[in-house]
Amino acid sequence: MHDAGVLSPVVEATAIAVAELCAAVDEPSPLIVDLGGGPGVYLRACLRRAPTARGVVIDLSKACARAAVRGEPTAASVIADVWRQIPMRSASATVALSVFAPRNIAETARVLRAGGHLVIVTPRPDHLTELVGPLGMLRVGPDKDDRIDAALSPAFGIIDRRVVQETRTVTAPTIADLVAMGPSAFHHDRAHIDEVADAVADARGGSLEVTVAVTVTVCRVRGDRSHPSGSDQRVTD
Template sequence: MDPRVLDRLRCPVCGERLAEETVGTARALRCPRRHSFDIARQGYVNLLAGRAPHVGDTAEMVAARADFLAAGHYDVISAALATAATDALGRLGAPDAPPPIEPSVPDFEAYPLVVDAGAGTGRYLGAVLAALPDAVGLALDVSKPALRRAARAHPRAAAALADTWQRLPLADASTAVLLNVFAPRNGAEFHRVLHPAGTLLVVTPDTGHLAELVSALDLLRVDPDKADRVTGSLGGHFTLVSSSAHRAELTLGRAEVASVVGMGPNAWHTDPAALAARLAALAEPVRVTVAVRLDVLRPR
């Protein structure tokens, strides 16, 4: 594991620092109290403290997401995050930026850490790191199929199995930028791991997102108040700095429509047989709107 990321990790059981050890062909992270966490051969480390209440996205959902994102259909989101993260790191180095809470974190400004909480395949983290040549990254997710891909998302990225609802396996104030894209949010933990001058970037569906498919395929509808509720839920720990809308118009075939449905929450809530029938009835090409909101928040 990249030592620049390892320096920021902490044991999820006792909070001590972690070090990498190799025994034969097996690798693991261990703390001074000998709590041990295996590094899978695919490159991610399991940093769960106990069992997660859910296993996250399935292999089928992850494969659908990987195919859809690789085609560039959500690059509007990647570009918005990369721009916002670049702006955030510029603020981090400002003369009036607060000092780190934990100054023992080595090379904080030399190697700022970008964390993607609920990273999925790591596509967005990879795009942000590509725009930030001095940063390192960490993908956190509870889905093993997703982490197998996230571990290869970028040469400067590491990946760890972790539940967003538990204590995150990171040092206090260790993170410069925290990404949260269509994923659960733990405001208290996000606040703890972010540098006082750090930035939280939250992407949520906006009104009109995939609207052309909602009626045609009987999909879940976007709550028109969702973005405001998300911001409100973080209000005790963060201040909203800015909010921007990002849109794109896609032209998709049926297979791509099936991927965008299968990669998200609709995969859990849609009857496969009924969905297949509705997909077969769609006239190609299918025009689909991408509409998201990007909120930039800073710790209180």
Template sequence: MGDDLPPRRTDAAVLEVGAGTGYYLATVLDAAPAARGIAVDVSKPAVRRCARAHGRAGAVLADAWRGLPVRDGVLDAVLCVFAPRNAEEVARVLTPDGRFVVVTPTERHLGELIEPLAMVRVDADKQERLAESLGARFELLERTPVEYTMALDHADIRHVVRMGPSAFHGADTRDERIAALPEPYPVTASVTVSVYRPRG
């Protein structure tokens, strides 16, 4: 993701929406040694973790749907990894040559866990809906599939399930279902990284 900073700027100002632990923002900042970052999340515990995620990142408690606490046209990149997207706000805060990097799961993401843990499936039309929701404000520059296999233990599986939309589906029997899985358990990570720029 660090390569998606426009145009290969190492001193970029980067914001991550729905930053969670700040892991992805920290990864981008590591790849761009002079870049500065802002992590935004609606969760107080998440913001506390984000504040410690990287020395060049600040953390802000805010709801992107109510507005990002950033001036117009000052950010070089906005990251959105599995988080809701407010296209109007992102377009407002990006520079004219800024980049909006969106990471979404594919149908194969965590596929080996869906049946045994009664998890929610990823909608087959997710990419088309994403393009439609952003099309008025953003131009798609590239779309890159990323897929690999993870070897997860039971604790990892619990964390993965709790981070997504399946957190409350089948929760009453989840621990027993997880305990029945072999350890380590091979699970597919499958995402699409889409890079957009604001329309002129």
């Protein structure tokens, strides 16, 4: 899915936001932690734009943890569950990143340095809207941003929100990959997803235009750190 470049504008917008945050701190080598970072595509893009930074991907998947560090000397990865205690020292990270991944707000706040930032990428209601009906994908609720704000507010203050919205042309294999990477994949097996993706693409002459629409939210950890600790503030896409 990443190789097909569908989400390249999202990757770039995220990397720009993270690099700006790294450039603004007085640290020789800021630490970026990508929680549920998958194969490390976002972390790599961040490290390209913030060359003095170091990065860590935390992910449940061994394959992702391996892929994330391949050929990346300033990146490390850890196989771990972000719903549990994140295996990092308190106040050790400069920027945390969460892209289409589960968010443990209290633990994320714990691992960030004072004044550290969290960058979250979340789908907007019209994200991949052309695929929602035909492929039975879960819809993004119109109150998504409000729910994120409410979950974040005990530990973080939102300082910036950027919308990325573009149209991309996709073929059947990419359609199937887009569905398979989302939460809807839990409700269908891969063979079914491939079959429906083929049918949808064939019905439109082999390819279709899809809307990519996400919000990149930048927030800052609250100074008083008076938020509740523990892993009870769970949010997911």
